[in-house]
Amino acid sequence: MDRTSIRHKPMIGMAAFLLACLLAWAAPLPASGETVLRPPSAAGLANGDPLMLEEGWTVYRDALVPAARFGGGCSLSFAGLEAEHVTLPDIWGPALTTRVSTGHGTATYCLDLALPQTSQALALSLGTTRSVYAIYAVSRGRYGELEVQSLHRNGDPSRAEGIVAVNPTAPVIPLPHDLRQFRLVVQLANYVHKQGGIVDVPSIGFLQKMDSAERRASALPTALALVLVLVAILTLVVGRSTSNPRGHLIFAALCATSALRVVLVSNLIWDYLPSFPEARKYDLEYFSLFLVAPAYYAFICYLFREGRVVWVDKLIYGVSAVFCLFALLVAPFMAPGTVTLLREPFQLLWAVIILAVGVTILRTLLMEKEARRDALAVLLAAMVYFAYEVLTSMKIIGASMELSNLLIVFVTMLHIRAFMLKYRRVEGERDTLHRTLRDANAVLEARADELTRALMAAEQASLAKSEFLATMSHELRTPLNAIIGFSETMKLEVFGPLGHGKYAEYAKDINNSGTHLLDLVSDILDISRVESGTDALNEEEVCIESVARAVLAATAAQAGKAEVVCRLDADAGLPPVFADERKIRQILTNLVGNAIKFNVPGGTVAVTLARDESGYRIAVADTGIGIVAEDIPKALARFGQLEDQFRRKYEGLGLGLPIVQVLTEQHGGHFAIESTPGRGTTVTITLPRERCLPSAPDLACAAG
Missing domain, CATH: 2.60.120.260 (Galactose-binding domain-like)
Incomplete structure (x- = not known):
């Protein structure tokens, strides 16, 4: 390559050169x-x-x-x-x-x-x-x-x-x-x-003038390479202080590869290594060309298509990588100058790059107003360089080292200008986004403070409600116990006949209503204690099978009245558990009571006890009316009712399942409910396996 030719050869230069060779070959010789x-x-x-x-x-x-x-x-x-x-x-x-x-x-x-x-x-x-x-x-x-x-x-x-x-x-x-x-x-x-x-x-001229031109021809590429290296270093230094240095790295890579290209094409390598092999110099020279092309394309993509990778990008980077690997690793082991065979194929890749860059710049000029100045700077650089190549190839102007170096400096300055415009625009967008985020964060913090205050007020209200319910439930229990006791005495006519038969019937109704009201008050008191955190477990060894049989016996009258059959299915050799017996009994009572209440005449209630890898499993299944899936969360809510409270068919405040859920969680267990409308509901309580105790001979868990 010529010492006075340090520019990259695009397609137009080669086309003009080939045309000149063709005309020279076709001209008649003497x-x-x-x-x-x-x-x-x-x-x-x-x-x-x-x-x-x-x-x-x-x-x-x-x-x-x-x-x-x-x-x-x-x-x-x-x-x-x-x-x-x-x-x-x-x-x-x-x-x-x-x-x-x-x-x-x-x-x-x-x-x-x-x-x-x-x-x-x-x-x-x-x-x-x-x-x-x-x-x-x-x-x-x-x-x-x-x-x-x-x-x-x-x-x-x-x-x-x-x-x-x-x-x-x-x-x-x-x-x-x-x-x-x-x-x-x-x-x-x-x-x-x-x-x-x-x-x-060749040319002949005055020695002093030609020697001076020769020194300039040697010094200018050196100065240009040093300038490009300095720009690359400064770009990296500036990029280290930014939050996103990707653009700085790309531009620094473009400047560094351009400096390498200048050094190798201008034959500076022989000024420092006189015996450097010419064939290896060609390999490195083409290697620098194969690096400059994708670096320039990556710079254009950063300016106008950041973040998007399309198939053309993969093609350009992939083919360039293949060329680079060939020049660096394969060509040194082949015949000298083999790498020069890649010049024309690589010019096809240059054509693809020029086309892709042209489309990108045109799209930016037409559709992206913010990046229009960046695109104009890059377009001006490309047009100046293209015009220079055309004019020198057509011999309209002569190629010179001074003009070539000035052109490269001018094109580099235009690219720096485009890069700075892009950087300032991105920084401006970042500052705007930062201000927007800061304002939004201030609004969110204000809303968070409001929500915190609202949450504290809600927690205080909930605590006050729980304390009120606990106090009222405790105060209601004393008169209710008196009402239940006296009505029971009157119903049984302990102190003699009441007289008219209606009095006994009324006493029975008073007793039943008082008992029902006492159960409701007890449920409210239980759930209030759990929510307020004042309820503690009284843990001991519990035989759940015995508790289940006692619960079924206690609810036998209710089941008979509802024409429902209850049964217990328990695996053999079930171990006792470490739990609160009263609360286990309450869990089973609520589940069996709900299963009977929401069943149909002729239905069944099955209580299944088993142990598996997850722990001790208690399942209560009925063949009743069931619940649709979207109503299950409502059934688990405090005081949740699936029917209108003035038209509902079933009595209760809707605390049965919520109490079961919180008591299960107190034991560290897992609560699950499955239901199909018209086919029934299955509620499964799984106590953690850590609560299962080794079987104790003195703890009666058998039937009887």
Whole structure:
């Protein structure tokens, strides 16, 4: 690659180059021996302009002709040599090929020169050759003797196939002061690139001016690379202080890969490592190109499509990764220059990237007003760079190191501008969002304070309610006990006949109503104590089977009146449990009572006792009216009733199941209810297995 060419080659540049090669190949060549040489005019050299050595060259393909043979002129008539007249650049081998050896071979170039006399020293600039070369000046001495002077060489072209370390870029070559009329002979041998030949137009100019241009050509890429590296470092430093450094990392990666590309394409590596292999330099040069493309695409996606990954992204990143791995890990073990075969396939990927970037920018310009300035900055950079490539490819303007570096700096500044616009916009959106969240948080905190105060008031009201219910229930129990006792005495006519028969009937009704009211008051007192946290378990060894049989015996009259059959199913060898016997009895009494109350005539109530891995299981199942699924939470609520309180068929305050639930939770157990309308309800109480005790012989858990 040329020291004066550090820019990335897009599709338009290659297209123009291929078109020029095609036209040059199709143009008719002069017949062998026909003299059409047009030596370059040296008129402009006296004015300080360089003499461009484009025309007048004679080339001998596949031959390294000794310089001494050109003593009589550039046209030779030796057997086996065929002269061909060309205009430079002269490139061997097609650009689009599957074989790296298409440009391999040798050639000898010859040009007659007549330079004006000048007091200033002259110099020759050959540019990039991609080859092992030797440059000679053939002239006649003062007495007509043949003189062959070696101007410069980077190796022996006759042994080029064995050379792996060579700098193919010729420096500025000083010409002898008395050398004004001579033949310039260049021997080339290329075995490291798919295209050989003289790829630049050599020039002759004043040594001081050309040497100064050479120093600038070496210093500018170094300065540009340092600037890009500095920008990358500063971007990383700034990104460390942000909450989301992803964009800074992407832009820093783009700058770093661009710096690597500048270093490798501009041949700076040979300023520090003179013996670095040319083939490895090509591998790294293409590797940097394969890195720049996805880095640039990732930067564009960050600017305009952050957070979204589409199939085109996966394609671009995947293909680029394959190319990078090939250049870094595979190409070094293959023939020198193999990586150059990927140039044209990668240009197809560049075309996909350019198309995707164009669509993204166009969409941003049309649909996203906030990011429009970012898109305009990136679009301007792309248009300037594209115009430069077109103009240089069409030879409208000449490519120069200064212009190329200035262009890269300008494009970089535009990208920095786009990045800063994006960063400021994102920061502004973040600040706005932060303010919105702060205001919303203040509102939520105010509402939370209100809810906290409301909750405290509700808890105080609930505590007051529980205390009131407990107090009232306790106060009601004393007169109720008197009413029940005296009515029982009157019903039994302990102190003699009451007289009229209606009095006995009324006494019975008073006794039943008082008993029912006492049960309700007891339920309210129990649930109030549990809610207030003043209720404690009186734990002891309990035989639940014995308790269940006692409960069934106590509710036998109720079951007979309702025409319901009750039965107990208990596994053999059930152990006792460590629990509060009174509350276990209350659980069973409430469950069996509900099962009888909500059953149908002829129905059954089954109490099942079993032990499994989860613990001691108590299940009470009935064949009654059942509950629909959406009404179960209402049935478990305090004072919950499934019918209208003025039209309900069944008595009670709706505290049966809630009491069972809280008493179960007091024991650390699990409460579950399953019900199907018209088929019945099953309530399952599972006490934790830690409450199951080893079977005790002295604790009667058997029937009887």
